[in-house]
Structures are given as structure tokens and as C-alpha cells.
Amino acid sequence: MTTGGPRVPSMDPNPIQREMEAAIPHHAHCKQHDRECLPGTVDSRLPLDGILIADFSRALAGPYATMLLADLGAEVIKVEGPGGDDTRSWMPPVRPDGVSTYYTAINRNKRSIVLDFDDPDDLALAQALTARADVVIENFKPGGLGRFGLDYTAVRQHNESVIYCSISGFGTAGGAALPGYDLIAQAMSGLMSLTGDAEGTPYRTGSSVFDVMTGLHSTIGILAALHHRQATGEGQCIETNLMSSAMSGMVNQTSAYVAGGVTPHRMGNAHPSVYPYEPLPTADKDLVIAAANNAQFRKVADVLGIPEVADDPRFATNANRSANREQLRPLLVARLKTRPAQHWFERLNAVGVPNGPINTIAQGVEYARELGLDPVVQAGPQGHTVPVVRNPITFSAITPRYELPPPALGEHSEEIRAWLSTASITQEGSMRPEQAQTDRVEPDSSDAEPGTESGP
Numbered sequence: 001m002t003t004g005g006p007r008v009p010s011m012d013p014n015p016i017q018r019e020m021e022a023a024i025p026h027h028a029h030c031k032q033h034d035r036e037c038l039p040g041t042v043d044s045r046l047p048l049d050g051i052l053i054a055d056f057s058r059a060l061a062g063p064y065a066t067m068l069l070a071d072l073g074a075e076v077i078k079v080e081g082p083g084g085d086d087t088r089s090w091m092p093p094v095r096p097d098g099v100s101t102y103y104t105a106i107n108r109n110k111r112s113i114v115l116d117f118d119d120p121d122d123l124a125l126a127q128a129l130t131a132r133a134d135v136v137i138e139n140f141k142p143g144g145l146g147r148f149g150l151d152y153t154a155v156r157q158h159n160e161s162v163i164y165c166s167i168s169g170f171g172t173a174g175g176a177a178l179p180g181y182d183l184i185a186q187a188m189s190g191l192m193s194l195t196g197d198a199e200g201t202p203y204r205t206g207s208s209v210f211d212v213m214t215g216l217h218s219t220i221g222i223l224a225a226l227h228h229r230q231a232t233g234e235g236q237c238i239e240t241n242l243m244s245s246a247m248s249g250m251v252n253q254t255s256a257y258v259a260g261g262v263t264p265h266r267m268g269n270a271h272p273s274v275y276p277y278e279p280l281p282t283a284d285k286d287l288v289i290a291a292a293n294n295a296q297f298r299k300v301a302d303v304l305g306i307p308e309v310a311d312d313p314r315f316a317t318n319a320n321r322s323a324n325r326e327q328l329r330p331l332l333v334a335r336l337k338t339r340p341a342q343h344w345f346e347r348l349n350a351v352g353v354p355n356g357p358i359n360t361i362a363q364g365v366e367y368a369r370e371l372g373l374d375p376v377v378q379a380g381p382q383g384h385t386v387p388v389v390r391n392p393i394t395f396s397a398i399t400p401r402y403e404l405p406p407p408a409l410g411e412h413s414e415e416i417r418a419w420l421s422t423a424s425i426t427q428e429g430s431m432r433p434e435q436a437q438t439d440r441v442e443p444d445s446s447d448a449e450p451g452t453e454s455g456p
Contacts, residue, residue, distance in 0.1 A: 061214040078113070156237075283338065
């Protein structure tokens with residue numbers, strides 16, 4: 001894919017830029033109008049090489065999406081206010097250098113610039129950046145960026161082929177005024193009503209699942225829109241929100257109501273449609289067993305030494321096992337408690353039955369290492385690396401990049417400001433930095449609030 005970033009005159013390189021330029025050549029091709037790319041960008045021959053993303057998002061959903069796109073070659077400029085992304089202050093835990101591990105998790109391969117939208121010159125630079133970007137992504141409250149001349153309608157006037165992704169909590173219609181934290185979406189979507197013991201209190205999940213889902217849905221939308229633009233030359237606006245991602249992401253649970261008229265309820269660790277599919281006690285600790293079909297259940301029965309159970313009409317089919325789980329569970333537990341979890345884990349794995357112990361996060365990471373998944377990589381140049389979690393996708397022809405560690409606040413402000421200030425866009429009807437200030441709408445800082453964030 002080709003770039004939307006214009007090439008600009010050379011800047012006086014600072015040491016960081018000299019290091020980048022020595023290691024990273026400029027892009028060979030650009031999108032249109034003979035533009036130049038941001039100095040120091042990567043000619044990595046990755047699928048998104050040359051795509052410039054102006055990232056106005058904060059917290060989790062947007063930054064997660066742009067990190068995934070940056071891993072695949074996109075040049076991401078992270079625009080932050082003077083106080084920085086909220087996740088910079090979400091701590092503990094912290095890295096040894098005092099940086100939030102939350103922020104670290106979702107911000108590699110980006111460059112940070114600090115822009116204050118209440119400052120006319122900074123706002124002009126923000127507008128100039130959107131005029132050059134292939135992709136703009138933001139998670140302000142719906143309509144909030146209109147006062148700054150940074151909404152889709154305003155940006156499109158100066159960048160007709162832009163792909164503009166707007167993330168909110170509850171959409172742009174009846175939920176436009178609602179702030180959207182992941183926890184609120186978990187509560188209002190119904191997910192919390194499904195999480196926890198049957199007779200206990202509703203719980204949130206252990207991570208911000210709807211923010212992550214919304215980030216993934218935004219990534220899918222952006223990639224589809226880039227492909228559409230490559231075929232047609234046409235840009236477009238993409239809208240994603242936590243509530244819609246929740247409706248889609250709860251899959252069988254929402255379908256139970258939509259297609260079957262059934263309202264699901266909390267069942268602890270049990271599954272409403274499959275049994276056994278939950279943690280079961282052994283001689284020393286719980287073991288999760290997932291026998292999702294008749295063949296798997298028969299193997300469980302054989303390994304436990306009770307093959308006759310698989311032939312019992314009460315348990316012969318999944319529907320019957322689910323309906324008669326209260327009779328089946330004691331039979332399984334009685335056998336499982338005769339040996340430790342590791343004993344059953346090895347024997348069930350040997351016959352292809354999905355099962356596993358309940359690990360801590362530390363144990364999970366170490367087990368992924370044992371499996372050869374290499375879950376941890378070092379992001380950044382040698383001597384300045386930060387440990388991060390590997391991009392989960394493995395390609396046969398390319399390798400995701402980990403070239404830049406998560407940036408310090410405003411780490412690249414100087415070079416990006418110089419790039420935005422010295423270059424102008426020459427096509428008819430486009431915005432020049434010196435014009436942007438006069439075209440802007442007076443800012444109202446009350447609108448500069450994120451539309452979607454994750455719970456800490």
C-alpha cells in the first residue's frame with residue numbers, strides 16, 4: 001500500500017533522528033501528489049509500509065488497534081495532550097524505570113508528539129497532520145473534535161481519501177453523550193450478569209475484554225477500508241463502539257436471547273450448552289476439562305476408568321450431559337480426586353482431550369515459553385529495549401516489527417513539529433500549516449474527553 005504522508009525538506013537531525021535515519025531508509029513510494037514521508041519512517045516491506053496514522057486515541061481500544069497496525073509497518077504518530085495518555089499514570093505495576101506497564105503494553109512502534117488543542121499553533125499542527133494522514137483514529141466523545149476542526153467532515157475537506165476511525169462507548173445516536181469505560185460496557189451489555197457464581201455477585205472480567213474487542217474490530221475496519229481505497233480511491237469514516245463490540249463479542253450468549261428468547265444467567269465456571277466444560281477438583285488442585293463432543297467425552301470416561309458412563313443414556317449425548325450435569329459431576333470428581341492434576345493432565349492430553357490447570361499469569365507466560373511460542377520480545381534498538389508481549393499473528397512471508405519501544409511523552413515532538421511546520425500540501429483545496437490557524441474552530445476543552453477507555 002502507498003503512503004499518504006508528504007515528503008518534507010531535510011531537518012537538522014538530533015541524535016535520535018540520526019540513529020533512526022542511519023538504520024531506516026525513507027519510503028520509496030508515496031500515495032499521491034508527490035508527497036514526502038516523515039523522516040525516519042521504516043521501509044520495512046511490511047504490508048502497511050508507507051501508511052501514515054494520526055493517532056488521537058487514548059487508553060486502550062484505540063492504542064491497541066494502532067499498535068497492531070504499527071507492528072505491520074504503519075507509521076503511527078501518537079498525539080497526546082500536555083498531561084499525556086491516561087495509561088501513563090495507571091500504576092502499579094511499573095517497569096524498573098517507573099513507566100506504567102499498562103501504557104507499555106499497547107504503545108510500541110509509535111512516535112509521540114504533545115499538542116495542546118487550546119493553543120492555536122498546536123491546533124494548526126494537528127490539523128496539518130490529519131490533512132496528510134492515510135488514517136485518523138480517535139476516541140473523543142462523539143462530536144467533541146468538531147470544535148477543533150478535527151472531525152471527519154472537517155478532515156475530509158482537506159484529505160478526501162482519508163480513512164477516519166471514530167471509537168466511542170455507546171455509538172453516535174442515543175448513546176452519544178454517554179462516557180464509555182470498559183467496566184460500564186461490561187455492566188450495561190449484560191456481561192457482568194454472566195460472570196461470577198450463580199448465587200453470588202456479578203463480576204467484571206479480569207481484563208478489559210470489550211476494549212480489546214473494539215480495538216480489534218477497529219483494526220479490521222481500517223484494513224478493510226484501506227483495501228477499499230486501494231481499489232476505488234475512496235476514503236470513508238468507520239465507527240466502532242464498546243456496546244456494539246459487546247453485542248457481537250458475547251456471541252452465543254447474545255444469540256441465546258436474540259434467536260432463542262432465552263436470557264442467560266450466571267453459572268460460575270460452567271458452560272450453558274456443554275458439559276463437562278469447567279474446572280473440576282483433583283487430588284491437589286482444580287483441572288479444567290473441556291469435552292465438547294461425544295468422542296471427547298468417551299475418552300474422558302476411558303481415561304478415568306469409568307467407560308460405562310459414556311454408554312449411560314443420561315450422558316450419551318451432549319444435550320443429555322448438559323441436562324444431567326448434577327448427576328454426572330460426582331461420578332467424574334470421584335475419579336479425578338484419586339490422582340493429582342498433573343497425572344490427569346498428561347493422560348488426557350495423550351488422547352487429545354482439551355484440559356489444563358489454572359495457572360497464574362506468570363505460569364501462563366512461562367508455559368507459553370515452554371511451548372516455543374516465544375511470548376516475550378524486546379522492542380527498541382539494542383541497548384534501549386523494553387520487554388513486550390509478541391504480536392500474536394505468525395506469517396509465513398513477513399515478520400511483525402518491534403523497532404521502537406513505547407515512547408516517552410513528547411519524545412518525538414521536535415522532529416514531528418519541524419516536519420509539520422516546514423512542509424505544506426500543494427494540491428488545490430488542501431490545508432497548509434499557515435492556513436490551519438485561521439480555519440480552525442475555537443476550542444472548548446470540555447469536549448476534549450475520550451469517548452472510550454478501559455477500566456484500570
